[in-house]
Amino acid sequence: MTVASSVVVPYAAYLRVYEPLAAFPEPERSHWARYAKRDDLPGVQDELRRSLADLLPVPPVAVPVHESSDAFVAVVDGVTCVCPWRTRLRGWLALEELAERFPASLLDAVLPPMVRRQAAADYERWLERNPDARPWIRSATWHVPVRWFVLFADDEREYDRNDKNNDKGEPGPLLRYRTPMVQARRRVARGLKVLKDGLGEGPLIDGLVDVGRWLEEFHPRSLVELDYGGLVHAVPPGQLDDDRSAADVAEGLAALRDGDGERAGSVYQRLAERWTAVRGRQNAS
Numbered sequence: 001m002t003v004a005s006s007v008v009v010p011y012a013a014y015l016r017v018y019e020p021l022a023a024f025p026e027p028e029r030s031h032w033a034r035y036a037k038r039d040d041l042p043g044v045q046d047e048l049r050r051s052l053a054d055l056l057p058v059p060p061v062a063v064p065v066h067e068s069s070d071a072f073v074a075v076v077d078g079v080t081c082v083c084p085w086r087t088r089l090r091g092w093l094a095l096e097e098l099a100e101r102f103p104a105s106l107l108d109a110v111l112p113p114m115v116r117r118q119a120a121a122d123y124e125r126w127l128e129r130n131p132d133a134r135p136w137i138r139s140a141t142w143h144v145p146v147r148w149f150v151l152f153a154d155d156e157r158e159y160d161r162n163d164k165n166n167d168k169g170e171p172g173p174l175l176r177y178r179t180p181m182v183q184a185r186r187r188v189a190r191g192l193k194v195l196k197d198g199l200g201e202g203p204l205i206d207g208l209v210d211v212g213r214w215l216e217e218f219h220p221r222s223l224v225e226l227d228y229g230g231l232v233h234a235v236p237p238g239q240l241d242d243d244r245s246a247a248d249v250a251e252g253l254a255a256l257r258d259g260d261g262e263r264a265g266s267v268y269q270r271l272a273e274r275w276t277a278v279r280g281r282q283n284a285s
Contacts, residue, residue: 090135
């Protein structure tokens with residue numbers, strides 16, 4: 001193993017959808033069926049390293065020239081499900097998000113205007129041929145969006161303080177939630193009703209509506225996963241032990257449903273303090 005390949009790349013969390021092979025048309029279905037039988041399936045850190053490698057050339061490669069043919073694989077009740085990386089599509093979407101979040105002067109220092117213009121033109125041409133395309137993976141750096149926890153229950157939490165099998169034997173904790181698609185959709189619908197009745201409107205509602213629409217794009221027998229990913233390396237182990245964010249979100253929604261605004265506010269404050277502390281480490285790093 002090279003030095004570069006042994007480096008653990010933090011600090012992002014992921015929301016992923018694993019679809020059964022039956023959801024894919026041919027010849028893609030056959031490709032994934034063969035792929036899932038490989039003995040050397042790549043892990044999360046492999047995907048991150050490959051994407052970061054594109055930033056090393058001068059000028060940097062904003063979006064991969066070719067789409068990835070890799071995926072994450074999960075076996076659910078004996079059914080093989082895959083989550084395609086689609087790094088090229090996600091790169092284009094990330095560029096659009098960066099343009100909305102940061103001033104042009106800052107972006108110019110990282111990705112020259114010429115590089116961004118070429119990437120935008122490539123995406124526009126690609127989108128004309130693939131109007132229904134959507135990513136199987138969403139990511140968030142230095143936090144987990146509160147709306148993601150609505151999809152999961154506390155008893156779906158999987159936590160291992162020293163997961164030796166995490167990313168092909170690399171040491172480190174594993175914290176994730178997994179749930180069937182039907183459960184995720186049901187919880188989104190219930191959560192939206194409670195939030196709309198209790199709050200009326202707001203960014204949390206808008207974000208949850210967006211997640212719900214995204215989930216509707218996938219096969220109903222898919223698996224939905226929230227993975228803390230490299231974020232586990234930014235949070236002290238003791239805090240990971242105590243992190244029950246999905247339970248907190250469920251408690252807050254129950255309080256809103258019961259008309260207990262004070263309790264709901266207290267739960268939200270607890271969540272906000274937890275993730276504000278994590279984001280604070282970004283500036284300290």
